[in-house]
Amino acid sequence: MTVPTVKLNSGYDIPQLGFGVFLVPPAEAEKAVSEALEIGYRHIDTAAIYKNEEGVGAAIAKSGIDRSELFITTKLWNDRQSGEQPHDAMRESLDKLGLDSVDLYLTHWPTPERDTYSNAWQKLIEIRDAGLAKSIGVSNHLPAHLDRIVEDTGVVPSINQIELHPAHQQQDVLDWAATSGTKIESWGPLGQGKYPLFENPAVAAAAETHGKTPAQVVIRWHLERGFIVFPKSVRKERMAENLDVFDFSLTAAEIDAINAIDPGDGSGRVSAHPLEVN
Ligand code: NAD
Numbered sequence: 001m002t003v004p005t006v007k008l009n010s011g012y013d014i015p016q017l018g019f020g021v022f023l024v025p026p027a028e029a030e031k032a033v034s035e036a037l038e039i040g041y042r043h044i045d046t047a048a049i050y051k052n053e054e055g056v057g058a059a060i061a062k063s064g065i066d067r068s069e070l071f072i073t074t075k076l077w078n079d080r081q082s083g084e085q086p087h088d089a090m091r092e093s094l095d096k097l098g099l100d101s102v103d104l105y106l107t108h109w110p111t112p113e114r115d116t117y118s119n120a121w122q123k124l125i126e127i128r129d130a131g132l133a134k135s136i137g138v139s140n141h142l143p144a145h146l147d148r149i150v151e152d153t154g155v156v157p158s159i160n161q162i163e164l165h166p167a168h169q170q171q172d173v174l175d176w177a178a179t180s181g182t183k184i185e186s187w188g189p190l191g192q193g194k195y196p197l198f199e200n201p202a203v204a205a206a207a208e209t210h211g212k213t214p215a216q217v218v219i220r221w222h223l224e225r226g227f228i229v230f231p232k233s234v235r236k237e238r239m240a241e242n243l244d245v246f247d248f249s250l251t252a253a254e255i256d257a258i259n260a261i262d263p264g265d266g267s268g269r270v271s272a273h274p275l276e277v278n
Helices: 026-039 053-063 085-097 117-129 143-153 171-180 201-210 214-224 236-243 252-259
Strands: 005-007 013-015 043-045 071-076 102-107 133-139 159-163 183-187
Touching: 026 053, 026 236, 053 071, 053 085, 071 085, 085 102, 085 117, 102 117, 102 159, 117 133, 117 143, 133 143, 143 171, 159 171, 171 183, 201 214, 201 252, 214 236, 214 252
Parallel strands: 043 071, 071 102, 102 133, 133 159, 159 183
Antiparallel strands: 005 013
16 A cells, blocks of 8 residues: 655655544553554654654654654644744754654644734744754645735745545635645544534445445545545554555545535534634
8 A cells, every 4th residue: 555645845745644643642642653653654743732742753763664754744833933932842842753853844823813923934934944844834824824924935835734624625725725836734634523524425425335434435535636634543443444545536426526515604614713713
């Protein structure tokens, strides 16, 4: 099984399917990431606020897998965006991960009330230039935030990681990315189990047709739409299920039917709105 890669505007390749560790408790993170690496995942998505970077780092160290085969992402938390703080935060994350550099460093939320996201982006550029992050990007940024950081710095993010699943597709953010060369990562790709995606007739029908599970159909939809995706599960059998999506393809009609799940008015969102997080 080979996971396809996506070429970023930095020139680096990112594995299109990975493993996310949001809400994996610190004490369980090492075990979960060790199992994920054993099964074949090579791309791990963590964040300072997940408080499990040490566990991720311990699993990486014990795996014996060559660093060059791994793609590790972490994120700058909202209260470290101002002044020179992003530099300190990056060093702390690298210490916890036990790494010299990450493959991708993201600002976690724009937190517009703080008005520090453009400074944070400037600091991420410096962090990249210092060789501590191979690629840099943002998360939860809306077109107005993206326009601002590009206008202020001239640097286009490699990635925008946003809540994205069939019920919440954020077409305006996708359009910005398509015209700018930014790649999209889908967080909450399975709707965090909060939206009844698996029972949806379009998903259920495709699962039946292909002899796959509804979760596998939704992951396949992300991949075929060109999104980068890292579903989370601490159950080993589900980790394996979520990686076992390279032996089938959805038809254009199936993709259209799944695209149509989005009510189109934002009501399919399952988590916080970017303007409300500070
Ligand atoms: P997700 O959509 O991946 O849902 C995870 C839940 O889905 C699991 O807890 C489990 O209950 C269920 N699940 C997983 N595999 C399943 C399967 N095969 N069958 C049935 N149910 C299954 O949600 P998520 O964890 O929030 O998102 C994935 C990753 O995205 C996170 O771990 C994290 O790395 C990232 N993330 C980023 C942000 C951000 O603000 N940037 C926010 C949330 C998550």
